[in-house]
Amino acid sequence: MEFLNTPSSEPEFTGRQLVLLKQDKLDEGVQLIQELASLSSTVSSTDPEQDSHSVSEADITVLETLGVAIINKPIDATHFLSLSAASEEPESPILSVEPEQYFYALMDIGDRVIAKPQPSQSGEISLQYLQGYRDGIANLVDQLANQDSLPFKSILSQTWTDTAAATWGLQATNVVNSRYSGKGIKIAVLDTGFDLNHPGFQGRTIVSRSFVQSNKSLLPVQDLNGHGTHCVGTACGPRNPKTGMRYGVAYGAEIYVAKVLDDRPVIPKGLPGEILQGIEWAILQGCHVISMSLGSPRKPGDVRPFYHKVMDRTLKAGSLVIAAAGNSRQRPAGMPAVNTPADAPAAMAVAALDAREQVADFSSQGDSVNGGQVDLIGPGVDVYSSYVLRTKAGSTTTGYSRLNGTSMAAPHVAGIAALYAEANPGTKGQALWSLLVQNARRLPLASQDAGIGLVQAP
Incomplete structure (x- = not known):
């Protein structure tokens, strides 16, 4: 771990x-x-x-x-x-x-009736409406959770464990019972790249490009850290891996890898200019989902309108950004806020849940700033997936590992977004966002920690 x-x-x-x-x-x-x-x-x-x-x-x-x-x-x-x-x-x-x-990889070494949103004539729901719907449900969950209602908690809370068939995260999100694979859907993962030699992905078509100017690898997108390979594995790993236990969500999705973080072994970092190039590339490739387990620290109340606008333009272009909320909770007082770009209203901010259905102790909290809220929560503790292992001699080899972080939660949501896109042909952008939000499982957790609830597969 x-x-x-x-x-x-x-x-x-x-x-x-x-x-x-x-x-x-x-x-x-x-x-x-x-x-x-x-x-x-x-x-x-x-x-x-x-x-x-x-x-x-x-x-x-x-x-x-x-x-x-x-x-x-x-x-x-x-x-x-x-x-x-x-x-x-x-x-x-x-x-x-x-x-x-710099941006960094985000892995942690009163009763009220809520109306169901109605689609507009165009078939989509406005982002503002979705945020209002989320906040209303979140308020209801907060009230129930604060009542210490044991029946309510016993219905919603479970403890999960890995089985021979699948990781606990795929069970908790109902991926194991979904009949969808993400077939025909394009998922872009912007991270440290990918291990092109990993046995779990032999025969899969992987479109890739590196935007890291300092990268000296003979294979430009080759992952020398493991963070990106782990994220790709969770979002798009195989249905029947050779290791036996399934760890990937959208095993039929088309994989697009943009290397935007460098090769340093401990804390990979990247230039926002290169990350923006990766986002632009993913949009031009027609990617339905862009998974970003990276970010920059932000103090509660701070607003960075540049990234808010960029995420808004990305969503309007038809690509849904799934972004890790950040691992800032354990920082000094005053630094628990959702990181940038997850704080943008048009990016879906994902917090991390553990196998006891409790918020991970490192997972960043939402704040009252427009867009600074957590939107969904996903499995982010003790997550098993593909990885790049570093030997004592300093070389790397293919393998698997268990990691913690909102970095691990975001690709769960990205993969599940691809399942919804397959199940609802033509759905993208805000309409895809609405499906994820409407079908999340409510949890007895504060909305500032868990958003509207735990993401669920169709």
Whole structure:
């Protein structure tokens, strides 16, 4: 069993800048950035000639789908202030400027009647409606839980154990009884990459790309840490693994791997600019679900509108982001909040549950900020899945491991989202979100810890 947290509650800045542009004024925005920051060369995410070298060499990388410009070169304070001032002008194509800071892998080494949401004429439910529905159910659960109602708790609470057939997480989420496999559904996992030689995935088609410019591996997406391989295994692992015990949810899904975190063995970290490129790539690949077990610490009450807007654009593009809530609860006082980007209203924040159906002691709490709430909870303690094992000599080999973290909970939800997408053809984005929320199993836990409840497979 392994626990891993981010190294510090203080932000670690890179010196680069992320600029959010109005989507209908991208060209004008890039031109303005060039003028204000004295930059010249640009490369676009949709450029067929784009490669890792051209991206790293360009002054500006433009992500056209997300409407983001990444300034790859350090700029001085005068130029930064000019960009920031431009974002305050109503007619400016620049909406905001965000100093880039590192993201990390998130693994921990009164009765009331609630109306069922009704779909709109378009067949989708608004994000605001879903959040109101979630909050209403969460309020009811809070009241019941605080009454210490033993019958209520005995109905909802169970203790789970791994069996020869499946992990406790697949049992608790009803995956073992689902007739769906995620067939035809694309799941993107943005993480440390994937062990391309893992025996549990032989014969599976895996589309991959690395966005880590510092990666020196001969195989660009090869996972030298294990975190990404573990997440892919939980979301998309085989139905009948050679080890006997099933550990993966959507065994029929199409796997897309974006390496956005580096190869360091203890606490992998990544540049948001490269993570954003991974999100853009997943959208362009048509991925229904994007699983992100990574994040940046955030203090309660803090709002980062740049990432809120990016997640909103991702959801509207049809890709549902499932994000780990974070492992910040055990940090110093004042640092238990849901991490970025899970704090964005349009990203589904997933907390971690243990096999006794209690909130993991490391799992971040939600706060009152719009989007800072936990949305769902998933299995995140003692989770068995595929892994990369590091030998005493420092080399790596394929294998399996048990890990803890909201990193482990998020891919459970991502895989189950793929099952719902298969069961409801054409469903994506907000409509897919609504299915996950409506079918979650209520638990006698505070909503700030567990959201609306435990994710359940169709």
